[in-house]
Amino acid sequence: MPRYRLTVEYDGSAFVGWQRQENGHSVQAALEDAAAALANGTAVTAFAAGRTDSGVHALGQVVHIDLPRDYPAATVRLALNSHLRPQPVAVVEAALVPDDFHARFSAQKRHYRYRILNRPAIPALDAKRVWHVFVPLDAAVMHDAAQVLLGRHDFTSFRAAACQAKSPVKTLDYLNVSRHGEEVIIETGARSFLHNQVRAMTGTLKLVGEGKWNPTDVQNALDARARSAAGPNAPPGGLYLTRVDYPEMPA
Amino acid sequence: MPRYRLTVEYDGSAFVGWQRQENGHSVQAALEDAAAALANGTAVTAFAAGRTDSGVHALGQVVHIDLPRDYPAATVRLALNSHLRPQPVAVVEAALVPDDFHARFSAQKRHYRYRILNRPAIPALDAKRVWHVFVPLDAAVMHDAAQVLLGRHDFTSFRAAACQAKSPVKTLDYLNVSRHGEEVIIETGARSFLHNQVRAMTGTLKLVGEGKWNPTDVQNALDARARSAAGPNAPPGGLYLTRVDYPEMPA
Numbered sequence: 001m002p003r004y005r006l007t008v009e010y011d012g013s014a015f016v017g018w019q020r021q022e023n024g025h026s027v028q029a030a031l032e033d034a035a036a037a038l039a040n041g042t043a044v045t046a047f048a049a050g051r052t053d054s055g056v057h058a059l060g061q062v063v064h065i066d067l068p069r070d071y072p073a074a075t076v077r078l079a080l081n082s083h084l085r086p087q088p089v090a091v092v093e094a095a096l097v098p099d100d101f102h103a104r105f106s107a108q109k110r111h112y113r114y115r116i117l118n119r120p121a122i123p124a125l126d127a128k129r130v131w132h133v134f135v136p137l138d139a140a141v142m143h144d145a146a147q148v149l150l151g152r153h154d155f156t157s158f159r160a161a162a163c164q165a166k167s168p169v170k171t172l173d174y175l176n177v178s179r180h181g182e183e184v185i186i187e188t189g190a191r192s193f194l195h196n197q198v199r200a201m202t203g204t205l206k207l208v209g210e211g212k213w214n215p216t217d218v219q220n221a222l223d224a225r226a227r228s229a230a231g232p233n234a235p236p237g238g239l240y241l242t243r244v245d246y247p248e249m250p251a
Numbered sequence: 252m253p254r255y256r257l258t259v260e261y262d263g264s265a266f267v268g269w270q271r272q273e274n275g276h277s278v279q280a281a282l283e284d285a286a287a288a289l290a291n292g293t294a295v296t297a298f299a300a301g302r303t304d305s306g307v308h309a310l311g312q313v314v315h316i317d318l319p320r321d322y323p324a325a326t327v328r329l330a331l332n333s334h335l336r337p338q339p340v341a342v343v344e345a346a347l348v349p350d351d352f353h354a355r356f357s358a359q360k361r362h363y364r365y366r367i368l369n370r371p372a373i374p375a376l377d378a379k380r381v382w383h384v385f386v387p388l389d390a391a392v393m394h395d396a397a398q399v400l401l402g403r404h405d406f407t408s409f410r411a412a413a414c415q416a417k418s419p420v421k422t423l424d425y426l427n428v429s430r431h432g433e434e435v436i437i438e439t440g441a442r443s444f445l446h447n448q449v450r451a452m453t454g455t456l457k458l459v460g461e462g463k464w465n466p467t468d469v470q471n472a473l474d475a476r477a478r479s480a481a482g483p484n485a486p487p488g489g490l491y492l493t494r495v496d497y498p499e500m501p502a
Contacts, residue, residue, distance in 0.1 A: 008375075009372070009374075009375040009376055010375050010376070011375055011376050011378075057376060059376070074371075077371065077372065078371075081372060081373055085373070088375045088376065088378060089375050090372045090373045090374060090375035091372060092370065092372040093372070119343065120325075120328065120329075121260075121328065121332060121341045121342060121343040121344070122332055122336070122341045123260075123341060124260040124261050124262055124339045124340050124341035125260055125261070125262050125308060125310070125339065125380075127262075127339060129376075
C-alpha cells in the first residue's frame with residue numbers, strides 16, 4: 001500500500017493530545033477518521049513523529065499513513081483537509097514516500113518552540129497559545145543557564161513519571177532563549193526528547209529568568225537525576241512542535 | 252471625574268464588533284460592564300479610537316473611560332482584567348490622562364495590519380486570525396500597486412455603504428505589502444480610515460497579487476469613485492488594529 005508523509009498543523013487546545021484516547025478527541029483520531037473517509041471506509045492508522053500532549057500545538061508535526069490506493073499527493077492533502085473541517089487540524093503538505101519511511105523511527109531531529117508572554121496583562125488574542133508570566137524575565141540570563149543542559153545527559157530531572165522512553169539519556173542539540181518584545185521565546189532541538197522534557201526545562205528556566213535560580217542551580221537540578229529537583233512543568237499551551245527532520249528532508 | 256486611557260487587545264471573533272449592539276456581545280459592553288463593576292455599579296461609557304467591525308481584532312485599540320474615583324492606573328488595569336475574565340479582552344495598559352484627552356477625537360494616526368495566509372492548506376492554528384488565500388500572490392506587485400493609493404484622495408470606491416464619515420476624502424500615509432514565509436502582510440496607517448477601507452483595499456490588492464489586476468486597474472478603481480469599481484472586502488478575521496498615535500504618545 002502506498003505510504004504518504006503528512007506535515008500537519010493543529011491547535012492543541014481542541015484535543016486530548018496526539019494519541020487516541022478513551023476520554024476525548026485526539027488529533028490521531030481526527031486524521032485517521034479523515035483518512036478512512038478518503039479510503040472509502042478502510043481503516044487507516046496514523047503514526048506521528050511526536051506524541052504531543054493535550055494542549056500542545058503543532059506547526060510541523062510529521063505523520064505517515066498507508067492508503068489502499070495510489071492517489072496523487074495533492075489529492076490526499078485536499079481530501080484530508082476537506083474531511084477534517086471544521087476541526088483545527090490542517091494537512092499543510094502531503095508526499096508519497098518509500099515504504100520504509102516511518103514518521104517516528106526515521107526522524108533525525110525534532111524542533112520545538114515555547115512561547116512565554118511576559119507582561120503584566122493577561123493575553124486576549126493568544127490565550128491558550130502562550131504561557132502568561134507577569135514577573136519580568138531576564139531572557140539573556142535564561143539563555144546562559146540553558147547552555148548547561150546542552151549535550152548528552154541523563155535528563156531524569158526533566159522527565160515525566162509516565163515517560164515510556166527506555167533510557168533517560170538524551171542529547172540536547174540547542175536550547176536558545178531570546179526576547180522579542182513582550183515575548184520570551186525558547187527554541188530547542190534534539191534527536192528525541194523525554195516526555196514533558198521541554199516543558200520541564202522551560203519551567204526551570206523561568207525560575208532563572210525571575211531571579212530565583214542561577215545557572216548553578218540548573219546544573220545541580222540536572223545532576224540530581226530526580227524530577228523534584230528541577231522546576232515545575234510549564235503549561236502545555238505555550239509549546240509548539242515546529243519541525244521534524246528526516247534523512248531525505250534536510251533542514 | 253478622572254479619565255483613564257486604556258490600551259486594549261481583543262479577539263474580534265468573539266464579538267459583534269467594538270460598538271454596543273442589540274444582536275450580540277460587543278467589546279464596548281464587555282469593557283463598560285467591567286468598568287461599572289470596578290466603579291461599584293456606576294455606569295461608565297467607553298469611547299474607542301476605532302470602531303472595529305465584528306471579527307476584526309485589536310492589538311492596540313485605545314479607549315478612554317471616566318471613573319468616579321481616582322484609582323491608581325495599575326489598579327484600574329488589574330481590576331478591569333479581573334472583571335473581563337474569561338472574555339478574550341485584555342487591558343494591556345492603563346494611564347491617567349487629562350480631561351481633554353479623547354480616544355477618538357485626539358487620535359492623530361491609526362495603524363492596521365492585515366494578515367493573509369497564502370498557501371494551499373487551510374489554517375489550523377490561525378483560523379479566524381488570517382484570510383486564507385490559496386492562489387499564489389505576488390507580494391512585490393501588490394506593494395507596487397498599493398502605492399497608487401497613497402496621499403489625499405476621494406476613497407468612495409473603498410467605502411462601505413453604511414460609512415458615517417462626513418467626507419470620503421482621506422489621506423493615506425503608507426500601505427506596505429510584504430511576504431513573510433507563507434504570510435502576506437499588509438501594513439497601513441492614516442489619520443483616519445473610512446468604514447471597511449482597509450478590507451476593501453486588501454480585497455483589491457489581492458486581485459493584483461493573483462495577476463487579475465494591474466496597478467492601472469487600481470488607479471481606475473480609485474478614480475471611479477464607486478464601491479463597485481474596486482475589489483470585494485477581505486474578510487474581517489485577517490484585520491488587526493495595531494496602534495493609535497496621540498500627541499502625547501509619539502510613535
